[in-house]
Amino acid sequence: MLGVLLAVLPATAASVSAKPAKPAPASRAARHAPTKPSPATPTKPSPATPTKPAPAKPAPAPARPEAPRPDPLGACTDALTARRVAWKPASRPGIAHGVEITGPLGGVTITSPSEPLVIDCSLAVSLDEAGRYLRAAGIATATFASAYSRRLVRGTNRPSKHSYGLAIDLPTFSGPDVGALSVDRDFEQGLGDAVDCLGHPLTQGGATLKLLACQLARSGLFYLVLTPDFDDAHHDHFHLEARSWSERTAVRSPAPAIY
Numbered sequence: 001m002l003g004v005l006l007a008v009l010p011a012t013a014a015s016v017s018a019k020p021a022k023p024a025p026a027s028r029a030a031r032h033a034p035t036k037p038s039p040a041t042p043t044k045p046s047p048a049t050p051t052k053p054a055p056a057k058p059a060p061a062p063a064r065p066e067a068p069r070p071d072p073l074g075a076c077t078d079a080l081t082a083r084r085v086a087w088k089p090a091s092r093p094g095i096a097h098g099v100e101i102t103g104p105l106g107g108v109t110i111t112s113p114s115e116p117l118v119i120d121c122s123l124a125v126s127l128d129e130a131g132r133y134l135r136a137a138g139i140a141t142a143t144f145a146s147a148y149s150r151r152l153v154r155g156t157n158r159p160s161k162h163s164y165g166l167a168i169d170l171p172t173f174s175g176p177d178v179g180a181l182s183v184d185r186d187f188e189q190g191l192g193d194a195v196d197c198l199g200h201p202l203t204q205g206g207a208t209l210k211l212l213a214c215q216l217a218r219s220g221l222f223y224l225v226l227t228p229d230f231d232d233a234h235h236d237h238f239h240l241e242a243r244s245w246s247e248r249t250a251v252r253s254p255a256p257a258i259y
């Protein structure tokens, strides 16, 4: 009786999977079915054989959608050029695709008084795309305190993403309508939650910076966005961190890490 029930299973699976022509998992099931001896004759094929392939099938199937993964975005620098970003090659130890940015990113000038902006191309693409959020907030210029920098994550022996040119620290922002905003002075800590990111800022500057932080974190353009809310080490800047180009399947990640 049990033997008969189990023996019927492969026949049912085969007939069900025969209907949809396309789905990948079904075609794999169909491929397995014919290899078993005559699934149509429900006499007594050993009950152990039909049960084995069943759990084995779902595992390899999900691997298929990842097949087109290798570099679907093309060369990063091609993407940067297509975005009309002004850049030139900048080779640095640790940076996979080093670029020196010589013009605005997404309409926003990102400058430092002491050094040119040298970062990995992948971060440059994210910053270029993120420019819309800064401009919407009335920001025309941002300064960076640190971009490419060979160092460890504080308190660890792990290299910081700054070592790969994939992170940038932004302490101040300015624009004709918002004036000069400093993360250290204007960011209001402890606002918002997972549902209401913005919360209830008390000042206009606080509202602008918090809204900007929320938008950057949720944009999916950065793997990590750290603000003064994260820890004391970030009390005076936003730390934006992008994934390397080879790790990205899209410019926007569906699930960025948000803190």
Ligand SMILES: [Zn+2]
Pocket: 146, 162, 167, 168, 169, 239, 240
């Ligand atoms: Zn940083």
